Amino acid sequence: MKQRFILALLIVFASFASCKDDTEVVQAPIISGLENGYTVLENAELKLTPTIKNDNNSTYIWQLDGKEVAKTLDYVFVQSTPGYYKLVLKVANKGGVDEKTISIVVESKEIRFETTTHSLLLLELPEYMKGNENIEWKIVETASEIYRFSQMTGVETPMFIAAKEGKYLLQVSSGDLKEIVSIVVTKATEEPSPYIANVFDYLPAPGQFVNKMPQYEAGDTHADMVVKVAEALVGEDASIITLGGWGGYVTFGFDHTIVNVAGRRDFRIEGNAYANNSEPGIIMVSYDANGNGKPDDEWYEIKGSANFGAENEEWYQSAVDHGNDVNTYRNFEMTYYKPKGETPEEVGQEGTGTDGAYIDDYIRWTNNKGKEGYKVKNKTHTQSYYPLWESENKITFKGIRLAQNGVDESGQGSFFILKSFNCGYADNHSNIDDGSAIDIDWAIDKDGNKVNLPGIDFVKVYTGVDQENGWAGENSTEIGKASNLHMLGESINTINK
Numbered sequence: 074m075k076q077r078f079i080l081a082l083l084i085v086f087a088s089f090a091s092c093k094d095d096t097e098v099v100q101a102p103i104i105s106g107l108e109n110g111y112t113v114l115e116n117a118e119l120k121l122t123p124t125i126k127n128d129n130n131s132t133y134i135w136q137l138d139g140k141e142v143a144k145t146l147d148y149v150f151v152q153s154t155p156g157y158y159k160l161v162l163k164v165a166n167k168g169g170v171d172e173k174t175i176s177i178v179v180e181s182k183e184i185r186f187e188t189t190t191h192s193l194l195l196l197e198l199p200e201y202m203k204g205n206e207n208i209e210w211k212i213v214e215t216a217s218e219i220y221r222f223s224q225m226t227g228v229e230t231p232m233f234i235a236a237k238e239g240k241y242l243l244q245v246s247s248g249d250l251k252e253i254v255s256i257v258v259t260k261a262t263e264e265p266s267p268y269i270a271n272v273f274d275y276l277p278a279p280g281q282f283v284n285k286m287p288q289y290e291a292g293d294t295h296a297d298m299v300v301k302v303a304e305a306l307v308g309e310d311a312s313i314i315t316l317g318g319w320g321g322y323v324t325f326g327f328d329h330t331i332v333n334v335a336g337r338r339d340f341r342i343e344g345n346a347y348a349n350n351s352e353p354g355i356i357m358v359s360y361d362a363n364g365n366g367k368p369d370d371e372w373y374e375i376k377g378s379a380n381f382g383a384e385n386e387e388w389y390q391s392a393v394d395h396g397n398d399v400n401t402y403r404n405f406e407m408t409y410y411k412p413k414g415e416t417p418e419e420v421g422q423e424g425t426g427t428d429g430a431y432i433d434d435y436i437r438w439t440n441n442k443g444k445e446g447y448k449v450k451n452k453t454h455t456q457s458y459y460p461l462w463e464s465e466n467k468i469t470f471k472g473i474r475l476a477q478n479g480v481d482e483s484g485q486g487s488f489f490i491l492k493s494f495n496c497g498y499a500d501n502h503s504n505i506d507d508g509s510a511i512d513i514d515w516a517i518d519k520d521g522n523k524v525n526l527p528g529i530d531f532v533k534v535y536t537g538v539d540q541e542n543g544w545a546g547e548n549s550t551e552i553g554k555a556s557n558l559h560m561l562g563e564s565i566n567t568i569n570k
């Protein structure tokens with residue numbers, strides 16, 4: 074009591090003194106007992122109880138992000154919005170001012186997304202995490218194996234897709250900040266079809282089944298032919314169409330995104346291949362990045378086993394020995410010219426290697442490797458081999474040209490065995506063989522880099538080999554049904570290439 078009285082006297086004296094002669098005897102406050110940073114959950118209370126040294130008639134001001142929020146010594150911080158906050162405590166007395174800045178991270182209990190099966194979800198981060206460095210994602214728990222988390226190079230926002238409903242838990246972190254991301258997947262209201270749903274384009278290169286599969290009728294336009302191809306390919310009961318010679322193509326799509334399941338093949342393209350009758354079609358895939366339902370997005374190449382060279386195909390040496398052109402051209406171009414007529418010029422002689430040559434100089438072609446020549450018309454198929462609905466007098470195709478896989482076992486041009494490539498093509502292995510199933514993870518971008526596609530909506534297939542095989546005619550890819558393997562419950566492991 075006595076001491077306090079003396080202290081009070083001293084203070085009174087000191088203030089008089091300071092008034093009179095400007096001598097400062099009050100010590101400036103010093104803040105302690107606060108950390109530089111805290112992390113709390115949304116809506117959780119953080120009680121801040123600083124200790125102030127030289128706390129003589131001090132004033133306290135708490136500022137949250139520049140705005141005054143309290144004038145008390147203690148302060149309870151609580152925020153419902155996750156993010157970064159800057160809290161400043163200023164303590165002042167006559168002796169001076171001290172200031173402490175505290176960073177507070179408010180974490181959400183979970184970042185929540187909702188989506189439906191087979192649709193792409195963009196995992197947009199909340200504002201307070203956007204732009205952070207070292208963002209890392211981790212899969213915590215999934216309702217099924219039929220899902221994909223995908224972060225593509227050059228695509229800022231990661232994507233997620235699942236084929237089965239349920240809850241999928243991910244974690245996203247940035248340094249000390251860790252958030253649970255919960256994705257609730259519900260069943261799409263309309264049951265998707267496992268099979269081709271749309272055909273967008275069709276243009277075969279000249280070939281012996283062109284104008285027959287599907288059937289051309291006088292007056293048909295390009296659009297009419299696309300409709301006819303759709304009639305053939307859409308659905309479970311699909312029938313075969315021809316892509317003609319090298320470069321001829323078809324573009325089709327599904328009514329949902331086929332999930333690229335890790336470690337498994339994802340879709341199958343059927344054709345009419347069987348042992349020693351492989352006419353590989355190069356497969357391109359795409360997902361509907363701009364969401365407009367049309368195949369106007371970037372295309373990716375399914376890297377088949379010989380897209381960069383056929384040296385590893387088991388028939389390679391035999392093809393070399395038989396004089397095949399075993400080059401692989403990554404940027405091949407070939408132009409076919411409309412034939413002048415369909416009247417036979419000569420009838421080939423049986424067993425001479427020219428048997429079946431019904432018109433020798435039938436369809437002129439040139440390529441960007443300085444070669445040119447004529448496609449022949451064989452005896453068996455007498456209709457025009459040139460797509461009759463095309464008004465142009467020439468058609469140019471571009472793409473990859475594979476090594477010639479047709480090996481003439483007779484040595485006289487009469488008995489060709491069309492060897493199958495290892496993997497990654499259409500119409501290359503029989504429809505029941507795993508070889509007709511494709512893993513979306515085989516896709517590469519235009520620079521040859523592996524991509525990390527979440528799934529695909531669109532497929533383009535074009536004939537990959539330019540070769541005439543005696544009486545069997547040109548190498549021409551045929552396409553039938555295509556299907557989503559996951560939807561049909563087929564689980565086919567991938568092979569690493």
Ligand SMILES: [Ca+2]
Pocket residue numbers: 332333334335336337338339512513514
């Ligand atoms: Ca896959």
Ligand SMILES: [Ca+2]
Pocket residue numbers: 360361362363364365366367368369370
């Ligand atoms: Ca699109």
Ligand SMILES: [Ca+2]
Pocket residue numbers: 352547548549550551
């Ligand atoms: Ca064919």
Ligand SMILES: [Ca+2]
Pocket residue numbers: 344345346350351352500549550551
């Ligand atoms: Ca075929």
